[in-house]
Amino acid sequence: MTRKQKRTLVRSLVSGALLVAAALIPVEGLWRLPLFLIPYFIIGWDVLRKAAVNIAHGQVFDENFLMCIATLGALVLGEYAEAVGVMLFYQVGELFQSCAVGKSRRSIAQLMDIRPDTANLLRDGEITEVDPEEVAPGDIIVIRPGEKVPLDGVVLEGASALDTAALTGESSPRDVATGDEILSGCVSLTGVLTVRVTKEFGQTTVAKILDLVENAASKKAKAENFITKFARWYTPSVVIAAAVLALIPSLITGDWVVWVHRALIFLVISCPCALVISIPLSFFGGIGGASAQGILVKGGNYLELLADTKTVVFDKTGTLTRGEFSLAELYPAPGISEAELLETAALAELYSSHPIAQSLRRAWGGEADPARISQVREIPGHGISVSVDGVSVLAGNETLLRQEGIEPTQPPMTGTAVYVAKNGAYLGCAVIADRPKPTAAEAIAALKARGIRTVMLTGDTEAVGQAVAAELGLDDVRAQLLPADKVTCLEALLAQTDGVLAYVGDGVNDAPVLSRADVGIAMGAMGSDAAIEAADIVLMDDDPAKLTNAMDISRKCLRIVRENIVFALGVKGLFLLLGALGLASMWGAVFADVGVAVLAILNASRMLLHKRT
Amino acid sequence: MKKTFKLIDLDCANCARKMEDAIKKLDGVNDASVSFMTQKMTVDADDARFDAIMKDVVKCCKRVEPDCEIVLK
Numbered sequence: 130m131t132r133k134q135k136r137t138l139v140r141s142l143v144s145g146a147l148l149v150a151a152a153l154i155p156v157e158g159l160w161r162l163p164l165f166l167i168p169y170f171i172i173g174w175d176v177l178r179k180a181a182v183n184i185a186h187g188q189v190f191d192e193n194f195l196m197c198i199a200t201l202g203a204l205v206l207g208e209y210a211e212a213v214g215v216m217l218f219y220q221v222g223e224l225f226q227s228c229a230v231g232k233s234r235r236s237i238a239q240l241m242d243i244r245p246d247t248a249n250l251l252r253d254g255e256i257t258e259v260d261p262e263e264v265a266p267g268d269i270i271v272i273r274p275g276e277k278v279p280l281d282g283v284v285l286e287g288a289s290a291l292d293t294a295a296l297t298g299e300s301s302p303r304d305v306a307t308g309d310e311i312l313s314g315c316v317s318l319t320g321v322l323t324v325r326v327t328k329e330f331g332q333t334t335v336a337k338i339l340d341l342v343e344n345a346a347s348k349k350a351k352a353e354n355f356i357t358k359f360a361r362w363y364t365p366s367v368v369i370a371a372a373v374l375a376l377i378p379s380l381i382t383g384d385w386v387v388w389v390h391r392a393l394i395f396l397v398i399s400c401p402c403a404l405v406i407s408i409p410l411s412f413f414g415g416i417g418g419a420s421a422q423g424i425l426v427k428g429g430n431y432l433e434l435l436a437d438t439k440t441v442v443f444d445k446t447g448t449l450t451r452g453e454f455s456l457a458e459l460y461p462a463p464g465i466s467e468a469e470l471l472e473t474a475a476l477a478e479l480y481s482s483h484p485i486a487q488s489l490r491r492a493w494g495g496e497a498d499p500a501r502i503s504q505v506r507e508i509p510g511h512g513i514s515v516s517v518d519g520v521s522v523l524a525g526n527e528t529l530l531r532q533e534g535i536e537p538t539q540p541p542m543t544g545t546a547v548y549v550a551k552n553g554a555y556l557g558c559a560v561i562a563d564r565p566k567p568t569a570a571e572a573i574a575a576l577k578a579r580g581i582r583t584v585m586l587t588g589d590t591e592a593v594g595q596a597v598a599a600e601l602g603l604d605d606v607r608a609q610l611l612p613a614d615k616v617t618c619l620e621a622l623l624a625q626t627d628g629v630l631a632y633v634g635d636g637v638n639d640a641p642v643l644s645r646a647d648v649g650i651a652m653g654a655m656g657s658d659a660a661i662e663a664a665d666i667v668l669m670d671d672d673p674a675k676l677t678n679a680m681d682i683s684r685k686c687l688r689i690v691r692e693n694i695v696f697a698l699g700v701k702g703l704f705l706l707l708g709a710l711g712l713a714s715m716w717g718a719v720f721a722d723v724g725v726a727v728l729a730i731l732n733a734s735r736m737l738l739h740k741r742t
Numbered sequence: 743m744k745k746t747f748k749l750i751d752l753d754c755a756n757c758a759r760k761m762e763d764a765i766k767k768l769d770g771v772n773d774a775s776v777s778f779m780t781q782k783m784t785v786d787a788d789d790a791r792f793d794a795i796m797k798d799v800v801k802c803c804k805r806v807e808p809d810c811e812i813v814l815k
Binding site for chain 2: 406
């Protein structure tokens with residue numbers, strides 16, 4: 130609790146005790162008034178002062194003013210205990226509200242707390258602790274186990290495991306050694322690292338992320354703007370309604386006490402606080418909860434859009450697939466073992482620097498004796514002809530083998546096939562493909578289960594595109610697209626769908642597409658400035674399953690927002706009605722104001738409890 | 743130019759909304775946003791007169807919400 134909150138608590142207790150005492154002292158008539166005025170001023174003096182100051186500044190319809198009118202009105206009507214009690218209830222409610230908001234704000238801030246406090250600067254063999262902002266690029270810093278990496282840099286010496294959870298939400302540590310780049314915001318776990326700083330603090334990953342998340346609050350969601358507009362009309366309308374309620378029935382019936390009292394109840398209900406406070410809190414909680422899982426959302430409006438997304442368009446390479454070639458499958462000819470095929474292929478490609486050759490060698494994993502290979506002859510566009518252990522080997526495309534009179538067998542899957550022949554006989558073929566990420570199929574299935582249409586865009590051939598789409602279960606695929614075609618294609622898709630369309634890419638060459646979509650989601654963005662700039666939502670690591678996670682968070686957030694709007698408006702409407710009919714007391718009215726606000730805040734703070742799915 | 747300022751003792755969401763409304767109406771201010779959650783205010787105003795405009799912003803906030811203080815640095 131802050132000092133202000135503690136003071137309010139003490140005032141509430143003292144005034145509560147005095148209120149009970151005043152009610153028990155047997156004094157009759159007007160003499161009771163000063164007895165009740167003591168606790169009234171103890172608890173309400175700041176409200177009265179603020180109301181007076183605000184009126185002097187031309188701000189009439191604020192909650193302080195409303196509370197003053199309502200309680201002073203009650204005093205005039207002779208309802209002394211009620212006047213003090215309502216003011217007391219209001220202050221206690223406000224206190225509770227400010228504690229609840231403060232607590233959620235702190236826990237959200239904690240979720241997003243990746244700011245490093247100090248850096249250990251190494252200069253002339255001495256280590257001094259300095260503010261990360263004072264470190265210049267080129268300086269050397271030392272990071273001890275358990276410390277946060279304060280600035281982006283390159284490891285000069287040492288090895289360690291890095292906990293990247295704060296950045297990516299990914300819990301398994303990443304190993305770094307000499308020569309590796311490291312990003313600020315990670316925590317070094319095991320070893321001491323000496324690092325040469327490459328960027329000043331303002332340019333580091335951590336500073337960019339903090340900036341992004343902190344500015345997220347300034348991009349308001351539609352629901353937030355609705356509430357703002359609503360609040361502008363709500364309070365004056367209820368105050369006018371109160372005036373009408375006080376005057377017209379009283380003039381007709383002549384029963385001023387009853388109708389003025391009902392009008393005062395109206396005034397207490399008229400503060401829009403519950404709504405105004407709980408809606409941004411829900412969005413803020415959603416953004417904070419998401420960032421704790423490595424999902425950066427640039428504003429409440431994107432959370433809102435993501436929750437309404439009906440179509441998700443994926444880029445293929447690097448988003449759904451790994452973006453690198455690896456051995457997908459071996460199809461040996463009858464009588465040949467997979468091991469023999471792979472070894473022959475890898476040996477044939479031993480001297481080639483082509484990515485396909487590299488992936489074959491990687492898959493084989495053996496240590497080759499260069500003496501076994503001779504007479505290497507590259508046949509451009511076709512493949513390679515070598516002699517392995519004195520036996521001639523061909524490795525390449527179909528044309529290469531056919532030229533030598535060997536008929537290859539077509540493999541049943543798409544990808545780049547390397548056909549291998551040894552001594553004039555067909556050995557089989559190895560298919561190299563860009564494999565889907567392990568979680569991609571699961572992520573697509575999860576999206577479909579949520580009723581979302583999935584489309585894939587790719588620059589690859591129709592056959593490869595169709596094969597990947599079929600394997601992952603995508604609804605639609607558009608292949609053979611040049612980067613510029615992707616924008617046109619996305620625009621066509623935008624015109625087709627009535628709902629929100631999200632585009633997921635890796636941000637490498639699809640920045641225009643990212644910004645054209647309703648929601649642009651960049652994936653695997655750790656350290657990629659371009660992606661962080663262009664996208665609306667950034668998934669820090671490259672796991673497509675994070676997308677469903679982000680979607681669940683956004684939907685939960687919007688559900689809470691709707692609950693709060695309906696609940697707060699519903700309760701207020703109900704109490705306005707009951708108040709007009711004379712069925713609600715002043716106490717009920719205070720509950721409709723402060724109690725609802727507190728409940729709405731508690732509901733909003735559920736956002737912080739969102740667990741990883 | 744866009745600048746962010748810290749706010750001290752901004753303790754009601756409705757006041758934040760009113761401050762934002764009032765600042766937006768000031769001459770020279772292109773856009774403004776007051777976040778109750780982060781206790782921060784972002785002001786986007788004309789470069790040339792930024793400091794003068796900020797004086798108006800401070801005055802305006804004093805009028806709307808006397809308890810809240812803007813940290814100018």
